[in-house]
Amino acid sequence: MIDPIHVIGGGLAGSEAAWQIAQAGVPVILHEMRPVRGTDAHKTEGLAELVCSNSFRSDDAGANAVGLLHQEMRSLGSLIMAKGDAHQVPAGGALAVDRDGFSSAVTAALEADPLVTVERGEVAGLPPEDWTSVIVATGPLTSPALAEAILSLTGEKELAFFDAIAPIVYRESIDMDVAWFQSRYDKIGPGGNGKDYINCPMNKEQYEAFIDALIAGDKTDFKEWEANTPYFDGCLPIEVMAERGRETLRHGPMKPVGLTDPNNPLVKPHAIVQLRQDNALGTLFNMVGFQTKLKYGDQAKVLRMIPGLENAEFARLGGLHRNTYLNSPKLLDPTLRLKAMPRLRFAGQITGCEGYVESAAIGLMTGRMAAAERLGHPVEPLPGTTALGALINHITGGHIETIDEGPRSFQPMNVNFGLFPPLEIAPKSEDGKRLRGPAKTLAKKNALTDRARADLAIWLANAQMPAAAE
Numbered sequence: 001m002i003d004p005i006h007v008i009g010g011g012l013a014g015s016e017a018a019w020q021i022a023q024a025g026v027p028v029i030l031h032e033m034r035p036v037r038g039t040d041a042h043k044t045e046g047l048a049e050l051v052c053s054n055s056f057r058s059d060d061a062g063a064n065a066v067g068l069l070h071q072e073m074r075s076l077g078s079l080i081m082a083k084g085d086a087h088q089v090p091a092g093g094a095l096a097v098d099r100d101g102f103s104s105a106v107t108a109a110l111e112a113d114p115l116v117t118v119e120r121g122e123v124a125g126l127p128p129e130d131w132t133s134v135i136v137a138t139g140p141l142t143s144p145a146l147a148e149a150i151l152s153l154t155g156e157k158e159l160a161f162f163d164a165i166a167p168i169v170y171r172e173s174i175d176m177d178v179a180w181f182q183s184r185y186d187k188i189g190p191g192g193n194g195k196d197y198i199n200c201p202m203n204k205e206q207y208e209a210f211i212d213a214l215i216a217g218d219k220t221d222f223k224e225w226e227a228n229t230p231y232f233d234g235c236l237p238i239e240v241m242a243e244r245g246r247e248t249l250r251h252g253p254m255k256p257v258g259l260t261d262p263n264n265p266l267v268k269p270h271a272i273v274q275l276r277q278d279n280a281l282g283t284l285f286n287m288v289g290f291q292t293k294l295k296y297g298d299q300a301k302v303l304r305m306i307p308g309l310e311n312a313e314f315a316r317l318g319g320l321h322r323n324t325y326l327n328s329p330k331l332l333d334p335t336l337r338l339k340a341m342p343r344l345r346f347a348g349q350i351t352g353c354e355g356y357v358e359s360a361a362i363g364l365m366t367g368r369m370a371a372a373e374r375l376g377h378p379v380e381p382l383p384g385t386t387a388l389g390a391l392i393n394h395i396t397g398g399h400i401e402t403i404d405e406g407p408r409s410f411q412p413m414n415v416n417f418g419l420f421p422p423l424e425i426a427p428k429s430e431d432g433k434r435l436r437g438p439a440k441t442l443a444k445k446n447a448l449t450d451r452a453r454a455d456l457a458i459w460l461a462n463a464q465m466p467a468a469a470e
């Protein structure tokens with residue numbers, strides 16, 4: 001008799017993890033606290049409830065990172081994708097689902113599986129020691145008692161209850177004819193080279209127009225249960241800073257000191273926006289100190305007023321939400337085990353990914369890893385060129401920890417092409433010419449997804465764990 005694996009949380013990640021474990025032939029006990037205890041966002045007792053939108057986003061596996069993730073999950077026998085496909089509603093190029101039909105189907109499939117036991121009730125502390133393999137998938141609204149227990153293992157600084165997200169920009173969309181690399185006062189610091197930041201200069205006129213736009217911009221409201229969101233020091237939204245005084249930003253994240261614009265070395269910029277490398281691949285840069293609650297449409301418009309960012313493409317826009325998530329790059333090993341207590345694995349949004357699909361994807365891989373370990377199979381790492389591998393790599397190590405003061409730098413992120421290793425050879429047109437503009441962008445995306453499919457196929461052919469049957 002194989003000892004069961006315990007999964008805590010029957011959301012997107014936990015449901016997928018439990019399914020994968022059972023498909024591998026390992027018994028699993030899925031602990032879901034609803035309806036015994038609710039959360040501030042869930043409304044039903046169904047497993048895999050979608051708490052807000054009913055969209056799994058783009059289903060384009062050729063040119064969209066989340067579409068590729070859908071495809072990879074399908075090829076690994078994902079329950080969430082199978083039931084999402086079965087309960088699809090019309091939504092153009094996106095995969096949107098009938099939320100009740102989807103959740104009921106996931107619940108029924110798990111309840112009908114002889115290897116799955118669904119236990120309703122809160123796990124209100126550290127799992128008992130005889131639970132030798134546990135997946136914690138309790139999501140952004142993890143119950144306070146369990147969150148406290150996790151905190152006792154991680155330390156206060158490594159488990160966040162809110163995210164304060166600064167926008168993240170694709171490096172290649174920054175105009176380096178305007179912006180330049182330089183660290184403030186050319187400081188080398190530990191691990192730097194004196195040219196670690198990208199700087200975008202503003203003259204007085206541009207700064208004043210930017211402040212006006214920030215103040216006028218449409219902001220998102222907190223939900224009632226988020227109203228106590230702490231604006232902790234070093235983490236104020238930029239529009240709140242702008243409202244406190246027109247010069248506040250110039251003395252804060254936009255201070256123009258210790259930097260020289262190589263295009264205009266004799267004139268000191270009135271203000272400077274800095275961007276800092278966000279991932280080891282160097283493809284993503286985050287806007288330092290630019291956490292914001294501006295609505296997405298206005299946010300992109302206002303940020304593109306910054307010289308050098310006129311054509312910026314955002315891997316993620318800023319936000320501030322109630323969220324429970326770990327400083328995973330520091331705390332988790334490459335197979336998502338807590339280094340301080342390896343019998344605990346983490347999955348879903350609590351690992352610092354973002355979104356229904358990404359949460360389910362991490363649940364899928366965590367379930368397979370836990371089952372492989374239970375069966376004595378090696379836990380094969382996924383190639384970082386796949387969407388699943390890129391996401392796991394980001395969570396477990398791809399993000400670069402920074403030494404700056406202020407909020408912790410690891411922030412939740414959707415899957416995006418910035419997490420993939422760049423292509424070794426730039427794609428060319430059929431007649432061998434260099435591509436430009438949208439044709440170049442599309443060809444790159446196609447080449448990245450082709451590479452991912454090829455690498456996943458090789459991995460699957462060598463994997464000891466089968467692509468689970470549907």
Ligand SMILES: Cc1cc2nc3c(=O)[nH]c(=O)nc-3n(C[C@H](O)[C@H](O)[C@H](O)COP(=O)(O)OP(=O)(O)OC[C@H]3O[C@@H](n4cnc5c(N)ncnc54)[C@H](O)[C@@H]3O)c2cc1C
Binds near residue numbers: 139356
């Ligand atoms: C208000 C809100 C709106 C969102 N809107 C969107 C959106 O529109 N699109 C999108 O892609 N993502 C959205 N998200 C993010 C979304 O929550 C996650 O992407 C996804 O649901 C996370 O999956 P998960 O499995 O990690 O957590 P969840 O799906 O939240 O599942 C966690 C489960 O764990 C249970 N649980 C918690 N603590 C315990 C415990 N101690 N014992 C037992 N069970 C426990 C909960 O009841 C829950 O069922 C939203 C999040 C929030 C909070």
